Amino acid sequence: MDDRFATAWARLPDYLSQHVMLSASAMALGLLLSLPLAIxxxxxxxxxxxxxxxxxxxxxxxxxxxxxxxxxxxxxxSAATSGLGLQFSAxxxxxxxxALTLYSMLPIIRNTVAGLQGVDTxxxxxxxxxxxxxxxxxxxxxxxxxxPVIMAGVRTAAVWTxxxxxxxxxxxxxxxxNYIFTGLQxxxxxxxxxxxxSAAALALIVDQLLALIESGVARRERRRVLAGAxxxxxxxxxxxxxxxxxxxxxxxxxxxSFTEQYILSQLIRDELNExxxxxxxxxxxxxxxVFRALAANEIDVYVDYSGxxxxxxxxxxxxxxxxxxxxxxxxxxxxxxxxRALGPLGFENAYALAMRRDRAEALGVSSIADLARVAPRLxxxxxxxxxxxxxxxxxxxxxxxxxxxxxxxxxxxxYRAIADGDVDVIxxxxxxxxxxxxDLIVLEDTRGALPPYDAVLLLSPARADDEALIAAxxxxxxxxxxxxxxxxxxxxxxxxxxxxxxKRRRPWRVRPGSIKRAPTSxxxxxxxxxxxxxxxxxxxxxxxxxxxxxxxxxxxxxxPIARRPSRRASHLSRAHR
Amino acid sequence: MSSPAISLRGVRKSFDGGASFAVDAVSIDVAEGExxxxxxxxxxxxxxxxxxxxxxxxxxLGEVLIEGQSAFALAAHELRRRIGYVIQGVxxxxxxxxxxxxxxxxxxxxxxxxQIEARTRELLDLVELPAADYAARMxxxxxxxxRQRIGVARALAARPRIVLMDEPFGALDPLTxxxxxxxxxxxxxxxxxxxxxxxxxxxxxxxxxxxxxxMADGKLIALGAPADLAGGDAxxxxxxxxxxxxxxxxxxxxxxxxx
Numbered sequence: 001m002d003d004r005f006a007t008a009w010a011r012l013p014d015y016l017s018q019h020v021m022l023s024a025s026a027m028a029l030g031l032l033l034s035l036p037l038a039i040x041x042x043x044x045x046x047x048x049x050x051x052x053x054x055x056x057x058x059x060x061x062x063x064x065x066x067x068x069x070x071x072x073x074x075x076x077x078s079a080a081t082s083g084l085g086l087q088f089s090a091x092x093x094x095x096x097x098x099a100l101t102l103y104s105m106l107p108i109i110r111n112t113v114a115g116l117q118g119v120d121t122x123x124x125x126x127x128x129x130x131x132x133x134x135x136x137x138x139x140x141x142x143x144x145x146x147x148p149v150i151m152a153g154v155r156t157a158a159v160w161t162x163x164x165x166x167x168x169x170x171x172x173x174x175x176x177x178n179y180i181f182t183g184l185q186x187x188x189x190x191x192x193x194x195x196x197x198s199a200a201a202l203a204l205i206v207d208q209l210l211a212l213i214e215s216g217v218a219r220r221e222r223r224r225v226l227a228g229a230x231x232x233x234x235x236x237x238x239x240x241x242x243x244x245x246x247x248x249x250x251x252x253x254x255x256x257s258f259t260e261q262y263i264l265s266q267l268i269r270d271e272l273n274e275x276x277x278x279x280x281x282x283x284x285x286x287x288x289x290v291f292r293a294l295a296a297n298e299i300d301v302y303v304d305y306s307g308x309x310x311x312x313x314x315x316x317x318x319x320x321x322x323x324x325x326x327x328x329x330x331x332x333x334x335x336x337x338x339x340r341a342l343g344p345l346g347f348e349n350a351y352a353l354a355m356r357r358d359r360a361e362a363l364g365v366s367s368i369a370d371l372a373r374v375a376p377r378l379x380x381x382x383x384x385x386x387x388x389x390x391x392x393x394x395x396x397x398x399x400x401x402x403x404x405x406x407x408x409x410x411x412x413x414x415y416r417a418i419a420d421g422d423v424d425v426i427x428x429x430x431x432x433x434x435x436x437x438x439d440l441i442v443l444e445d446t447r448g449a450l451p452p453y454d455a456v457l458l459l460s461p462a463r464a465d466d467e468a469l470i471a472a473x474x475x476x477x478x479x480x481x482x483x484x485x486x487x488x489x490x491x492x493x494x495x496x497x498x499x500x501x502x503k504r505r506r507p508w509r510v511r512p513g514s515i516k517r518a519p520t521s522x523x524x525x526x527x528x529x530x531x532x533x534x535x536x537x538x539x540x541x542x543x544x545x546x547x548x549x550x551x552x553x554x555x556x557x558x559x560p561i562a563r564r565p566s567r568r569a570s571h572l573s574r575a576h577r
Numbered sequence: 578m579s580s581p582a583i584s585l586r587g588v589r590k591s592f593d594g595g596a597s598f599a600v601d602a603v604s605i606d607v608a609e610g611e612x613x614x615x616x617x618x619x620x621x622x623x624x625x626x627x628x629x630x631x632x633x634x635x636x637x638l639g640e641v642l643i644e645g646q647s648a649f650a651l652a653a654h655e656l657r658r659r660i661g662y663v664i665q666g667v668x669x670x671x672x673x674x675x676x677x678x679x680x681x682x683x684x685x686x687x688x689x690x691x692q693i694e695a696r697t698r699e700l701l702d703l704v705e706l707p708a709a710d711y712a713a714r715m716x717x718x719x720x721x722x723x724r725q726r727i728g729v730a731r732a733l734a735a736r737p738r739i740v741l742m743d744e745p746f747g748a749l750d751p752l753t754x755x756x757x758x759x760x761x762x763x764x765x766x767x768x769x770x771x772x773x774x775x776x777x778x779x780x781x782x783x784x785x786x787x788x789x790x791x792m793a794d795g796k797l798i799a800l801g802a803p804a805d806l807a808g809g810d811a812x813x814x815x816x817x818x819x820x821x822x823x824x825x826x827x828x829x830x831x832x833x834x835x836x
Contacts, residue, residue, distance in 0.1 A: 126668025128633060130682045131658030144672045220672055220715075329806065 002191040006181060012198065014241040018174040019202065020239040023165045023437040026097050027158055027258065030104030035150075037105075038112030039138065048113065055106040063103060063164045067171050070095035071289060075296060091298045092282065096168035096175075103164055104157040115146030125209035128511075136232055155207055170257065172282035172293070176202070181284045186259050187412055189332025206232070251279040251469065254290045254302035258383075258411055260349060264303045264455075269477065275472035287312065287385055297336040297374040297462040299407065301473065305349060307451035311390035322437040322452045327455075329353065338461030342470065346478025347431070351391050352450070353380075354428035354440040356418060367444035371425065372399045381414050381423035391450055392427070398449035580645030582739055583607040583630055588639030590625050590770035591736035601795040602639070606739075609644075609738075612765055612772045616779060616818075622795035623775045626740055630773065643674040645737070658682055659771070661740035662731030665747045666716045667724045669716035675701075675727055676712040684726060700730040702763065722753040733768070740765075746781075755783040757783055781824045791815050817820045 024111050041048040058066070074090035088094060119142050127137040143150075166177030179195025182188065209231040216224025251272055255265035272279040282299055291313060293299045309329050310316050320328065330341040351369055365371050371378075372554045380403040387406065395401065403425070409417055415434045416428045428435055430442055455478065463469050583606070590600040600622040608611050609702040615623045627639060628634040632653040641648040648656055669678050676697045685691045701708040704726040716724060725746060732740055745761075762785050765772050776782050782789055783803050791799040791806070798816040799806050807819045 033709075060704055120668070122664060122667075123670060124667040124668075125633070126662075126670070127666070128654075129631065129657060129662035129664065131654045131656075133654045136654075136685065141672075145670075230621055267661030274651060465785075 004188055005194070005550060006193055006439075008194040013213075013239075015174060015176050016202070017239050017242045017381050019162075019165055019176045019199070020236060022093065022096055022100065022173060022175060023161045026104055026161050027154075028101035029101045030108060030157060031154070032163070033101065034105045034108035036113060037085065038109040039116070042113045042116040046267065050070050051109060052113070052488075055109050058102050059106045062503070063099070063426055064167045064170070066103065067096060067099040068168055074098075075292060076399050078296070089298050091172040091285075091293050092128055093173055094173050094489055096165070096173040098170070100161050100165055100459065104161045107160070108150070108152040109153075109155040111148045112146065117268070118149060119145045127159050137577050143528055148214055148218035148419045151210065151217055155210040155214060158206050158210055158408050159203045159206075162206060163199060166199050170284050171287065171289075172285055172298075178264070178283070179420075180263065181257070184412055185262065185408060196311070201359065205235070208233070215511055220481060237463070243439060251277055253279055253281045254293060254299035255283040256287055256290055256302075257284045260429070260431065261303065264345075265504075268301060268303075268473065271476060272469070272472045277468060277470070277472055294458055294460045295339055295465040297460045300460050300469065301347065303455050305453040306344075306456055307350065307391070309452035309456075310451050311394070315390070317390065317394060317447055319451055325452060326454065326456075334460070336466075338458040338464060340461075340464035342368070342457040342459055342473060343477040345457060345476060347455055348456060350395050350430040350450060350453040350454045351389075352428050352445070353395070353425055356421075356444050357439045358444075359421075359424055365443065366441070368395065368399050368401070368449070371443055372401050374426075375401050378403055378424040379407065379422070380425045380427075381409055381417050382427040383408045383411040383414055384408055385473065386427040387517065388460050395449040398447050414425060421490045422445040476488030502522075580605040580642070582611070582638070582644055583608045583773065584645075585629070586640040586642070588626070588629055588636040588641060590622075590629065590634060590636050597677070598622075598795045599627070600636075603792075603795075603797045604639075604801060607771055607772055607773060608661065610769055612762070612785060612787045613790060614651075614775070614782035614788075615773065615775045615790045615792060616777065616782045617720035617792035618777060619751075620794075621792040624743055625790050625795075626792065627743055627775050630739075631662060632821060633657075634661075652779070655720055657666060658686055658735060658736055659735040661735075663728050663740065663742040663745040665744040667728040669724055669727060671716055674712065675706075675714050675716065675719070676708075678716065679725060679731050679734050681731060685737055688735075696734060698784055700734055703733070704730045705760075707732075722744050722749055725749060725757060729757075729764070733764070733770075737769045737770065739773075741774065744775050744777070747776070747778075754781075761785075761810060779818055780825075783819070783822060791818065797816045 012252035037051055041051040061069075071090055074095055078088055078090050122143070123139070123141065127141045130328050132141070135350075156289070165175050168175050169177035169181045176195050179191045179198070182221055183191030183193075183195060209228045211226050211228075212231070216226075216228060221485045229548055253262040253265045253268045253272075262283055267285055268489060269279045282293075285293065287308065290299070290302055291304065291309075294302060294359070306322075306326055306329055310325055314329065316331055324343075325345065333339040333341050353371065355365060356372075360366065363370075363374050367375060380557065382392070387408065407417070411429075414423075415428075415432075415438060417423045418440065419438045425443075428440065428442065429430075435442065457473055459466070459469070578631065585605045586602055587602050587604055589598055589602055590601060591598050603622070604624055605613070605626075615626060617623045625634055629636045630643075632641075632648055639715040643660070648815055669675075670681070673681075676694075680693045681695045683696060688696070697712065701711055706723060706726055707719075711727075715728070715824050719727065726793075728745070732742075743763075749757065758781060761772075764770075774782075774785065781796070782802075786803075788800065788802050789806060790797055793814070799811050803819065805811070806815055811819075
């Protein structure tokens with residue numbers, strides 16, 4: 001608890017700074033667009049209806065969807081304008097800014113129009129009667145009189161914007177939402193709470209300062225207005241200081257939205273830092289988003305899985321041998337996207353179907369073929385991606401699977417659902433620590449419907465020949481040992497290591513911020529493995545960390561552990577992701 | 578003789594695309610320094626007529642001349658800065674102080690600051706609200722009668738030679754109203770302005786105005802000094818209108834005697 005709180009606290013300056021930068025920019029842009037639009041709508045009835053309707057429609061789009069929509073739009077736009085020498089990032093700040101700006105507009109427009117319409121007709125007539133032009137009337141009579149109502153709209157918009165900005169994390173913009181998304185992914189509820197509380201506190205403070213301005217405007221007390229505005233300005237400057245002080249990092253590391261990827265991206269960053277390269281991370285990205293971002297040079301490096309590329313990007317359904325698949329994939333990546341597959345990391349992580357042991361035994365199910373028999377009576381749960389992927393189609397058609405019910409979960413809740421018996425089968429990640437922790441069994445894929453899933457380091461076209469980067473990443477690649485040993489390594493690290501079991505057996509604590517390199521390490525003061533809070537219960541990344549000497553007591557033990565023969569080893573090596 | 582201060586020539590206005598006319602072929606000349614009252618019931622077209630003088634409403638047809646020049650020779654807002662305008666609702670700007678309200682038109686005209694300040698004090702004295710007490714107050718802190726005095730002061734601020742008034746004292750209690758109407762007539766004479774005032778109160782019109790314009794259904798049905806209109810040439814409804822105060826006065830006298 002204390003550790004997690006301390007870690008959360010340490011990240012606050014960065015997250016808060018980016019959150020404030022994003023929401024303040026969105027509000028400023030929103031005001032800049034909304035006020036003229038509202039004035040136009042107020043004066044021109046023909047414009048009023050479409051403007052108000054459009055603003056309302058935008059408001060009905062779920063905020064996360066709005067954020068997600070801007071990514072492909074910007075990507076296409078960026079591609080279209082790149083010929084004109086105009087290139088911009090379709091990820092991160094820009095899509096978040098645009099979505100939040102649109103989101104902030106309705107309350108401002110609605111209140112501005114209402115405020116202007118509420119100005120007394122006698123006053124308006126008097127203003128014209130004394131000889132004001134429309135512009136003078138608007139600036140010196142109508143807007144000042146409508147100001148309290150407009151400010152109320154601005155307050156609403158500010159609170160919405162600050163709250164919604166937490167959803168910009170999945171499109172690659174750091175915000176207070178990073179606490180929430182990371183926390184959700186790694187079951188670090190302290191992070192989730194911390195994120196919620198900090199976003200709420202920020203919204204409350206801003207709301208109170210705007211309330212001060214609003215009351216100042218309503219009572220025509222300049223002091224209140226100035227005090228509120230000064231408070232806002234000071235807050236923005238103070239929170240922006242951290243991001244303005246440190247220059248932004250050079251390399252951008254991408255990560256998908258599950259635990260292993262969080263750890264891997266940290267590992268890559270630490271590795272780059274160790275080589276004197278600065279880097280920042282964009283975590284929590286969707287599978288396709290992260291690949292397209294790499295192809296578009298939005299990010300420089302990330303880890304994907306051979307089977308995912310094979311099925312999702314290449315659209316292949318055949319199942320070649322592992323080595324052939326890797327070669328074909330590398331060639332295809334380079335030719336089609338200019339993306340370089342630097343090499344396998346030496347472990348894999350597969351989609352696999354898992355059931356609770358007691359349930360599986362009661363039904364007499366040990367393989368997917370067995371499952372097909374009883375599936376019509378069972379409920380299956382998947383993460384948000386699974387049912388949309390080729391692999392699902394392959395395994396479904398390969399075994400003729402039909403379930404009574406199909407449900408989708410955020411992956412953390414998917415595991416909860418199977419533990420609680422809400423679903424009978426889930427699409428697990430074969431290396432997930434929760435498989436052991438929840439006493440699940442992975443069903444054998446006897447027909448080989450699922451392709452192999454070797455973790456592969458991918459470089460963007462722009463970085464394909466970046467020697468400094470490649471040199472820094474080299475140590476992460478699979479060590480040149482015998483193929484046999486490498487396969488066993490891949491099994492061993494695919495074996496779940498739950499937090500509890502690790503803690504029981506090891507003197508060191510596996511907690512975010514607490515994992516440190518041995519003091520005897522020859523490397524000059526390497527940065528500690530600062531994780532986004534994930535306990536190291538995903539075997540693969542944990543063992544990679546071990547191999548890099550981050551977890552010293554495991555050094556040299558990888559092969560011996562791997563040599564334990566197991567029935568699961570044989571099917572995992574086929575069904576690995 | 579110089580040209581009339583205001584000249585309406587055959588002005589017409591329709592608000593329904595020509596199906597009916599709110600003001601139908603009205604022609605009135607108002608001489609410099611004259612006090613004209615336009616009288617008529619609701620819907621008679623009196624307010625529309627008045628607003629066509631300062632172009633708050635643009636006529637569909639006809640001419641409007643201000644001091645011999647077409648009202649359309651200037652931009653509408655420039656024309657309005659030269660013509661004082663007082664309305665029943667007063668329309669003081671609630672976010673501005675009394676002094677700032679009075680100073681609106683001079684400021685729009687770009688007068689120097691000292692001149693505006695001096696003029697504001699002068700006007701507050703003129704409407705008998707001492708600057709020392711009232712200049713810094715907000716409109717909400719005034720009574721209805723005081724607000725209307727400020728409305729008059731604002732209309733006079735830029736030294737207009739013409740003042741238009743749309744039932745200016747209609748919402749006030751009878752005593753305040755009587756005081757203010759007399760006070761305004763005195764100001765009119767002192768400043769030598771031309772005034773056009775709308776009222777539906779014949780008594781007020783008779784007491785204040787040099788001439789009356791009587792309107793009904795968008796048409797001007799009579800125009801002349803009170804004595805002329807009460808004579809035999811006027812249409813019967815006009816004579817009945819002018820006779821009303823006399824009948825009322827008689828009844829009032831009788832009732833007071835009975836008491």
